[in-house]
Amino acid sequence: MGVLRMGYAHVRVTDMAEAKEHYANTLGLYEVLEEDGRVYYKGWDEWDHHSVVLEEGGVGLVKFGFKVQYEDDIDDIEKKAQSFGCTVARMSEGENPEVSDGIRIFTPSEHVFEVYHSQTLIGTEVGTHNPESFPRHLVGVGVPAIDHALITAADVKGMERFLTHTFGFFATERVQTSFDVDADHIGTWMTSTNQIHQLAVIQGPQGKLHHFAFKLADWTEVGHAADLFSMDEVSIDIGPTRHGITRGQTVYFFDPSGNRNEVFAGGYAAYPDRPVSIWTPDKLAKGIFYHARELNDSFTSVLT
Template sequence: MSAVMRLGYVQLRVTDLEEARNHYSNTLGMEVVHEEPGKLWLKCWDEWDHHSLVIEEGGVGLVKLGYKVDSPEALADFERRSQQFGATVGRFSEGENLKVGDGVRITLPSDHTLELYTDMEFAGTETGAINPEAWPRNIRGVGTHWIDHALISVDEPALVERFMSECLDFRSAERAVVSMEDPELLGSWMTCGESPHDLAFIKGPNNKLHHFAYHLEDWSSILKAGDIFSMDDVPIDIGPTRHGITRGTTIYFFDPAGNRNEVFAGLGYRAQKDFPTITWTSDQLAKGIFYHARELNEGFTTVFT
């Protein structure tokens, strides 16, 4: 069965390119793989494709998200279903995105731009595919493994959940509702594979980013990341702590432009196709988001870029 495979790239606006370069390359440990005036392309050490992050100077916030698809037939199928849903859909050509092949560009019901593609130039990881070491010795800073997921804000969570499910075959691993008696949807953590979430969204203004996240190995890696953030004067939003939702361990922090990032460890569970959706009610949502403190920082659910 054809499918969306994973989050492939995040494209982001920043206010100062050199500050962003220092943050994403030196503090987080990404490699700059290409640059042009006002724009950088970066990848993590454990990613196979050419890049996973594009940053462009001139503002703040999300430009678009790219998800990799396993076949051209899947692209055509997702394109057709998205059009039938009523979404704005168009094609983009090879080379329009650096090192990326042909694809489909979709405007979600929340006005976010989502791109689907099958091919990106293969670059390989720092450790390679033949007799690889456990990790490269030239890791800088946090040493993020890969970009893992994104969380966006949407005005109509139920509509976006229905689109992602009906058009792109995402499944909701966990959902937040007002109550069991009032099923109004407040947020959804959706998967296209077995990860607890490949794309999540909560109620908020359309076309905004809450955060995008990097995978780290374990809890000790999260703690080390916190130390490095203190060393580099990175503004920490929340953490280190654990989520109830997804069970992951986490730190939320900001890049120099004010875009929220996350380092995330712990798969929590495998969201296989027979996995029953977990439901959180609004009276327990603070525990779901911050399992230890069980309190919501107001800015966490109101600050978007």
């Protein structure tokens, strides 16, 4: 099958104590390991060892990890990435705690993507034997799992070609300069599964992170998260609102270091044969913020 999902986001933070307060007590992630200046977290409905890594010293993205279904998928992706012109390095089991061997791809957008086939299985917080619907004692928002990320690149169309060629992704939604087939791409939302998007790319500086997101169930949970962000004095960028693009419900907010997070619910089921939804620049504000139909300055300018 190839890529199953985004397995982890590894980001830098300026103050680990503040970051731990945010990710553990406001978002409700479970700390599973702390060593060598890094803290590892998982959501309550994730079964692998970790999905978020915080590293003290700076701000912004270190790398993303993508999990594949079969060990042979790694060799296939390595060959495809090299044929696309990317530098690829092998990584050994244990370089990332509890993560198998794999490869490290230096992408055309100057991001680092790691591809691996297994993590230590530690199980969800409700188990698999007659499980309850959710843990009784959730903390804060109680996010169940990481969902997707948005990055920036100078050449969006080139990154779409890379993700299609190397990961087998397909576009679900796209922002283009026109409806013409050969129009320039301003943004692309891509996946390899029924998930509406695993990774989105918008035009901007090389190697930057716009946000990484956590999944929630519905509007009620999104609104509840916004209430908790207000209680904890989390800096909210926008929301609660709805996207036109993906139809998702959202709140964007910042961790104490300035990395943008999102809680995301809804969307629709993606299929490779579904026609791509195309948005043009004159409707971009409606595509991003469906209700207000207006972009705020920080949403387009603040990157880490």
